[in-house]
Structure formats: structure tokens, C-alpha cells
Amino acid sequence: MSALREYAGPVLLALLLHAAIAAALVRGWQPDTDDMPRLVQPRIIEASILVMDKPAPRPPLPSARPDPVPPPVEREPEPVKPEPKPEPPPRPDPEIERRAQEEAARQKRLRELAEQSTVQAFESEAADLAEATADAQTMTYMDAINRAIRAQWSRPPSARNDMKARFQVDLVPSGELLGVMLLDTSGNPAFDRSAEIAIRKASPFEVPPDHDVFEANFRRFTLLFSPQDLLR
Amino acid sequence: MTDPISILDLIKGASPLVQAVMLLLAVASVVSWVLIFQRWFALNRVQREIDDFEDEFWSGIDLNELKAELDGQEDNLTGIESVFVAGFGEYGRLSGQADTDPDAVMQNVQRAMRVALTREEERLGRHLPFLATVGSTSPYVGLFGTVWGIMNSFRSLANMTQATLAAVAPGISEALIATAMGLFAAIPAVIGYNRFASRVEGMMKRYEAFADELASILHRVAHANAPLPHANAPSPL
Numbered sequence: 001m002s003a004l005r006e007y008a009g010p011v012l013l014a015l016l017l018h019a020a021i022a023a024a025l026v027r028g029w030q031p032d033t034d035d036m037p038r039l040v041q042p043r044i045i046e047a048s049i050l051v052m053d054k055p056a057p058r059p060p061l062p063s064a065r066p067d068p069v070p071p072p073v074e075r076e077p078e079p080v081k082p083e084p085k086p087e088p089p090p091r092p093d094p095e096i097e098r099r100a101q102e103e104a105a106r107q108k109r110l111r112e113l114a115e116q117s118t119v120q121a122f123e124s125e126a127a128d129l130a131e132a133t134a135d136a137q138t139m140t141y142m143d144a145i146n147r148a149i150r151a152q153w154s155r156p157p158s159a160r161n162d163m164k165a166r167f168q169v170d171l172v173p174s175g176e177l178l179g180v181m182l183l184d185t186s187g188n189p190a191f192d193r194s195a196e197i198a199i200r201k202a203s204p205f206e207v208p209p210d211h212d213v214f215e216a217n218f219r220r221f222t223l224l225f226s227p228q229d230l231l232r
Numbered sequence: 233m234t235d236p237i238s239i240l241d242l243i244k245g246a247s248p249l250v251q252a253v254m255l256l257l258a259v260a261s262v263v264s265w266v267l268i269f270q271r272w273f274a275l276n277r278v279q280r281e282i283d284d285f286e287d288e289f290w291s292g293i294d295l296n297e298l299k300a301e302l303d304g305q306e307d308n309l310t311g312i313e314s315v316f317v318a319g320f321g322e323y324g325r326l327s328g329q330a331d332t333d334p335d336a337v338m339q340n341v342q343r344a345m346r347v348a349l350t351r352e353e354e355r356l357g358r359h360l361p362f363l364a365t366v367g368s369t370s371p372y373v374g375l376f377g378t379v380w381g382i383m384n385s386f387r388s389l390a391n392m393t394q395a396t397l398a399a400v401a402p403g404i405s406e407a408l409i410a411t412a413m414g415l416f417a418a419i420p421a422v423i424g425y426n427r428f429a430s431r432v433e434g435m436m437k438r439y440e441a442f443a444d445e446l447a448s449i450l451h452r453v454a455h456a457n458a459p460l461p462h463a464n465a466p467s468p469l
Contacts, residue, residue, distance in 0.1 A: 014265035
């Protein structure tokens, strides 16, 4: 039947098109949640492993050539040479040989310098990373603590915008409150009391499991209470 | 925070009426795409046939020969061929009779070609009304589904003591799918309709031009009472 032949292709194409669109919709239907502010418990799962391979890929030789130091000749007789170096020709000319030796020494020095700088770069990068992780952890947990306290804080009616009360808070590693001490009073006892009550009600706090981070930032810290906000 | 709602859950959770609207729109979209593809292929074919036939017609072929050739394939004449067969066949039938008035012959020839043209126009423009209908109504159908869904989702909000965005948002999101589907069905249909309508119009112009040229050739012959010429032969006058 010619009608069948006439419509078979178009029907097939149309169905394929719709199936493709439906599949794309069903699979790709994910609203962007990445840039939405999320209210999640602090959960740091930032793992970073740095494997230090000795023969690390050498970066392009540092532009800073070694200062015109005399080539360290005492290293010369080292037999271990990672790369085939241009061996001096058998014995053509003492002058050429000397130059070749100098060149070899220079190259070796350059290589050592490059390797050293790679190692340094790796180390400093690892340190930076660890620091950044600790910072992120501190910020996340401190934010959570602030939020918990703010949720418990009922400001007294006598609170004014320019009041500020500073407290020192001591914690134990489990997050329990050890003590609260008023450092700077706001001048309004009701305000100070309300802030202290909020801290006590909000405890125990969640603190980072990392011992070093805890010791550095959470063992003892200060909180600044002002009616607009709760600042560290 | 819960996982983002999947579109399938949204569709499954919709009320029956909204689901029916969605189904209708999905079917309309599929059918209109079928017709778009079908028209696309068909019009491309017709375009090729017109080009081929005009090449042949103006190549200086003997019109009697051409007619005899086409008579053999009576069943599958292409559009322009059937115009030619209608006009030329009518001329052949009438001019064979003794003492016919050339003007009367030409009138009949033109009438026959007009009939053929009308039939061809109908064939070329087939399915276009459906595309036009889908294009103009499916946004409204989708909107209807959306309004209905939003109505329901607000009505359920009325029973709650505390109105939260989370209570209405899924309902509205699900209802809006209907509008999206309506637009999805409508846009290709409208584009297809406009495109094909203009192409059909262009082809009809070519048909009519061809019919006029054929008529003028036959007119010349009828009045000169000369034997049938080649299409591009110099005027017998």
C-alpha cells in the first residue's frame, strides 16, 4: 500500500524525535541545586591524596638559570645518571672535553634544581590544601554554632542596636559546654543574660572531629553578640 | 532537603484531567510531527517532479509524443503532468472534430486545466489544516490544563492552616508541564504550517504559469489551424 509506505518514514521519525526528547527530559530533569543555599549539617568530606612520585614529571626548566656559580666538579664522578647524557666523544681534544664536562655539570645542576622546585611545589601545595580544608571546616562549624545560638536567643525588649556583649566560650572536644565568661558587657544586664542563656541552651555544639582544628579554633573562642546579628 | 522531584513523578501525580490534557497534547505533537515530515518529503518530491517535467517540456519534445508517453502511466501522474494531460487531452479531443470554433476549444481547454489545478492544489495542501489547528489550539489546551492544575493546588491550600510555598509549588510545577507541552506541540506546527503553505503557494504559481503557457501555445495552434508544434518552435504566424 502506497499510503503505508508514504507515512512509515515520517511516523518513525516523529516517534524517534519524541522518544529522544522524552528521554532527555526524564534523565536531565534536575533543577540546579548547586548554587542554592543549603541548610545542611556540616559535613566535610574533602579527601586529598598526594602521591609523591620520585621521578615526577619535570616542569619546564626554571627560567632562572643558576647564577654563574662555578660548576661543582666534585659531583662529577657520580655514576648514577637518570638520563643518558651526551657522553663526551672518546678523546678528541682536551678543550672540547672540558667544555662538554662543564655542560654536563650545568645540565645536572639544572635538573636537580628543577626536581627540588617540584618537590617544594608539591609540599607547599599540600600545605595550602590542608590549610584550606581546615579553614573551610572551621568556617562551616562556626557558622553552624552561630546559627544554633541565634536560634535560641530571644533578645530582650530593652536591647538596642549599638549594644555589644562579648563572651568567651570554652568547649570540650565532644562539643559540651565547659564554661561561658562575659568578657565585655553591653551595659545592659538583661541583654547579657539573654545571650548567655542562648549559649547554654544551644549546647552541646557540633565541633569538628579533627583534633588539631578543634584545638586551634574551638577549644576556646569568643562570641560577639549584637542585636542585628551574632558575630564571632 | 529532599531529592529534586522527577518529571515522571510530577506527571504521575497530576490530576486525571490534567493527565488527559497532557496525553492529548502528546498525541497532537506526535501527529503533527508525522505530518510535518510527510509534507516535507512530499513537497520535496513534487518540487523535483516539476523541475524534471519543465525541463522535458521545454526541451523541444513533440507534445504529441509527450502526451502519448504520459498516457501510458495514467495511474501515477505527477501534479504538473496531470495539468498537462488535462489541457492537452481536451485540446486533442476537441480539435479532432470538424469545424469547431477555436475560441470554444480554448475555453474548454482552460476549464479542464483549471479543474486539474484545483485538484492539485487540494493534494499539495493536504494535512496543512491539521497543522494549523494544532498550532493555534494546543497552547490554549495546555493553558487549560495548567489553570485546572493550579486551581486544584490552590484549593488544597485552602484547607491548610499555614500556607507554605512547599505546599503549592509541586502542584504548580506539575500544572505548568501542560503549558510547556502545549507550546512544544504548537511551535513546530505553526512553523511547519507557514513554511508549507508558502511552498504550496509557490508551486501553485508555477502550475498556473505552466497552464497559461500551455494555453497560449494551444491558442496559437488553434487559431493558425496548423499541426501541433514543438513547444519552443517559432510562432507559425
